[in-house]
Amino acid sequence: MKEVRTRFAPSPTGYIHIGNVRSAIYPYLIARQNGGTFILRIEDTDQARYVEGATDLIKDTLKWLGLEWDEGPDAGGENGPYFQTERKEHYHEWAKKLILAGRAYADDTAPEVIDSYRKADNDAKVPYLYHNHRPANADKTPEENLALWTEGVPLRFKAEPKSYEWHDEVMGDMKTGPEVCDDIILIKRDGLPTYNFAHIVDDAEMGITHIARGVEYLSSTPNYLALYEALGIEHPLFLSLPHILAPTGNKKLGKRDGAKSVTEYRDDGVLPEALLNYLACLGWNDGTEQEIYSKEDLIKAFSIDRIQNSGARFDEVKIYWYNGQWIRKIATEQGFDELYKRTAGFWPESADSETDEYKLKVLSIIYDRLKTLSDLKTMTNYFFVDPKVDLSLITENKFLKKLSESELVDLLTMTIERLNDIEDWSEENLQTELNDLLAKSGKKPAEYFSLVRIAVSFAPFSPALHQTLSVLGRDKVLHRLNAVRTALVHD
RNA sequence: GGUUCCGUCGUCUAGUGGUCUAGGACGUCUGGUUCUCAUCCAGAAAAUCGCGGGUUCGACUCCCGCCGGAAUCACCA
Numbered sequence: 001m002k003e004v005r006t007r008f009a010p011s012p013t014g015y016i017h018i019g020n021v022r023s024a025i026y027p028y029l030i031a032r033q034n035g036g037t038f039i040l041r042i043e044d045t046d047q048a049r050y051v052e053g054a055t056d057l058i059k060d061t062l063k064w065l066g067l068e069w070d071e072g073p074d075a076g077g078e079n080g081p082y083f084q085t086e087r088k089e090h091y092h093e094w095a096k097k098l099i100l101a102g103r104a105y106a107d108d109t110a111p112e113v114i115d116s117y118r119k120a121d122n123d124a125k126v127p128y129l130y131h132n133h134r135p136a137n138a139d140k141t142p143e144e145n146l147a148l149w150t151e152g153v154p155l156r157f158k159a160e161p162k163s164y165e166w167h168d169e170v171m172g173d174m175k176t177g178p179e180v181c182d183d184i185i186l187i188k189r190d191g192l193p194t195y196n197f198a199h200i201v202d203d204a205e206m207g208i209t210h211i212a213r214g215v216e217y218l219s220s221t222p223n224y225l226a227l228y229e230a231l232g233i234e235h236p237l238f239l240s241l242p243h244i245l246a247p248t249g250n251k252k253l254g255k256r257d258g259a260k261s262v263t264e265y266r267d268d269g270v271l272p273e274a275l276l277n278y279l280a281c282l283g284w285n286d287g288t289e290q291e292i293y294s295k296e297d298l299i300k301a302f303s304i305d306r307i308q309n310s311g312a313r314f315d316e317v318k319i320y321w322y323n324g325q326w327i328r329k330i331a332t333e334q335g336f337d338e339l340y341k342r343t344a345g346f347w348p349e350s351a352d353s354e355t356d357e358y359k360l361k362v363l364s365i366i367y368d369r370l371k372t373l374s375d376l377k378t379m380t381n382y383f384f385v386d387p388k389v390d391l392s393l394i395t396e397n398k399f400l401k402k403l404s405e406s407e408l409v410d411l412l413t414m415t416i417e418r419l420n421d422i423e424d425w426s427e428e429n430l431q432t433e434l435n436d437l438l439a440k441s442g443k444k445p446a447e448y449f450s451l452v453r454i455a456v457s458f459a460p461f462s463p464a465l466h467q468t469l470s471v472l473g474r475d476k477v478l479h480r481l482n483a484v485r486t487a488l489v490h491d
Numbered sequence: 492g493g494u495u496c497c498g499u500c501g502u503c504u505a506g507u508g509g510u511c512u513a514g515g516a517c518g519u520c521u522g523g524u525u526c527u528c529a530u531c532c533a534g535a536a537a538a539u540c541g542c543g544g545g546u547u548c549g550a551c552u553c554c555c556g557c558c559g560g561a562a563u564c565a566c567c568a
Binding site for chain 2: 009010011013043045046048049107111114118122125126127128129154155156171172174175176177179180182184185186187188189190192194195196198199213214215216217218219220221222240242243245247250251252278281282283285287288289290291308309310311312313314315317318321322324328366367368369370371379397399435438444445446447448449450451452453454457459460461462463464465
């Protein structure tokens with residue numbers, strides 16, 4: 001059996017956004033599943049839209065998601081170069097064959113003239129087809145065409161319109177009539193090929209077996225089929241991926257609708273496992289009720305024929321659910337050390353001077369409250385700096401407002417005295433001591449625990465009290481309780 | 492306008508003629524886990540399967556028509 005070779009072939013025109021990253025994920029999975037090769041090719045033939053640094057962005061995105069490529073920039077390979085601008089001779093060579101075979105002609109019709117054809121057809125409500133306007137001199141001899149083209153005249157395919165039938169692995173059996181075939185530009189005035197021509201040549205030379213791309217290419221497939229035919233190339237398998245729809249409206253998700261870049265989710269503290277899981281399962285499922293898939297799970301379970309053929313709406317909320325699942329999964333299956341490694345850069349500035357050991361302890365009691373890693377920034381400050389004492393948070397608390405200030409002071413005093421004597425600050429021991437204190441206080445858990453929790457953190461919420469105290473340690477806890485007691489006394 | 496695709500809970504989906512009085516997940520709501528927030532657990536609401544015809548003993552599943560939505564029609568990819 002032929003080796004499976006798939007590719008991701010983005011244009012370096014900016015970041016990879018959520019809407020088009022699936023055309024990297026699925027070919028990757030197909031390659032890995034079949035022990036094949038995944039190729040990264042940069043389609044940079046449009047000089048006008050080229051964005052400096054975009055290639056690096058693309059590489060970063062792929063690496064972060066764990067979609068490592070076997071051939072392409074940085075990876076090498078025997079089928080390079082992997083930048084289209086460096087493959088000019090390849091395209092020219094194939095173009096020549098087409099000219100010699102009488103299937104391509106040099107066309108120097110001015111752009112304004114072409115525009116006028118288009119406008120006229122639109123006004124007349126007839127489909128615009130360039131071959132209806134084919135210049136009389138399109139029938140020049142191959143030698144004449146070759147000469148003109150060599151001088152820099154753009155090259156056009158000479159269509160022989162007919163019906164096409166083909167199979168799309170996602171959309172099924174396709175059929176179109178001759179009215180969709182046209183004379184498309186192969187080589188532009190700048191000597192570089194159009195996408196339409198370049199990708200066919202590249203895929204053939206690189207031995208690509210599966211092309212996964214957005215459905216927007218479905219309607220130009222007959223033109224590609226014509227090209228494959230004229231070139232004498234067998235076409236790869238086609239997978240047309242439905243669009244991901246924007247959260248509102250019925251439009252495909254694009255940068256204009258605020259489609260975030262993949263790296264933005266990374267910077268917001270979304271784990272690559274979670275994003276990959278979400279994206280792979282948006283428009284694909286294996287028919288079971290499994291929701292959580294690791295990359296390895298996906299490689300095993302993925303199948304082309306279960307890709308959905310209707311567009312799926314993008315739902316950011318579900319990404320965060322997946323992220324929470326993955327944060328907990330990593331903590332329990334790979335340990336807090338592993339999870340901690342992922343948190344670099346997500347701690348508040350106040351944590352800078354703290355030790356890894358301390359931060360790891362904080363992480364281990366707060367992790368199941370995290371939706372994203374960047375929640376650490378807002379949720380953990382009180383572990384690193386003494387919170388600002390704000391008595392109103394105590395006196396207006398729904399459980400505590402019934403208590404008088406002297407009662408509060410007494411409770412704090414009792415707590416301080418007991419905690420001061422405790423040597424063992426383990427979670428377990430503190431749990432026992434706190435229960436004992438609670439009994440002694442004669443208050444409801446909601447009253448006593450809330451008081452201590454607020455006095456120590458002044459945060460809207462915190463982990464379980466005994467854990468919070470244990471991690472904070474005796475010095476911080478006593479210092480904070482004293483500060484609150486003093487403030488109450490002087491109030 | 493031509494061509495092509497799509498249409499099951501708010502959302503992602505399962506479903507390939509009877510097991511569907513339509514299953515799961517997110518989200519929402521309720522209750523539980525000695526404080527908060529979250530996790531976790533239990534439960535609830537939520538889809539006349541776009542509409543109308545057929546075929547069939549029987550249709551979400553097959554056929555036809557309609558409606559609705561989308562994509563594409565560049566010297567962009």
